[in-house]
Amino acid sequence: MRTAALMAALTAVFLIGCGGDGSSGESASAKQSGESSSASDDAVLIVAEPGATNVFDADRLEAAAGRPFPLELKNPDAEPHNLSVYSSKGGESLFRGDFVDPGKDITYEIPALPVGDLYFQCDIHPEMFGTLKVSA
Ligand SMILES: [Cu+2]
Structure with a gap:
């Protein structure tokens, strides 16, 4: 028992x-x-178009000012690419992204940015560029 x-x-x-x-x-x-x-949902996504066309799939990105945010760069292309942010074309560097090898993805942690229409580009293909609209 x-x-x-x-x-x-x-x-x-x-x-x-x-x-x-x-x-x-x-x-x-x-x-x-x-x-x-x-x-x-929060991550900003951009893709380097495959086919060695050296273009991003978007020429305009949007983000909120004053707080860091993730930005995912997918690279299905056959060349390496990166994404860097400048105050304007040829202006002050605000963020420099590491290069992403062909077939790889990366998620950058973009630092807090000021309000404005900023400029982004691939540093080895400056013809790959666009506007990063940062709003309050
Ligand atoms: Cu590139």
Whole structure:
């Protein structure tokens, strides 16, 4: 009888422990997927067009001023590309992106930028450029 009670107690502990692990695991994975989807929602995306055309798929990007934000550069092209931000064409460098090898992606952490129509380009193909509109 004492053994049966002990077994019941152990079983209860086991079930509680199991249930606890299961629910915390679920909430952790739900939290993770929530974070990753919100991160990708916030990220600015630009693609270097494949086919050695040396163009980005967008000549205008938008971001909020005063806070860092992620910018994802996808490079399905056969040449390396990067993305750098300047105050204007030929102006002050505000961010210099690492080069991305063919077939690779990178997510830059762009620092907080001032309000304005800024200029972005690929530094080895300056014909790849556009306007980064930063708004308050
Ligand atoms: Cu380039």
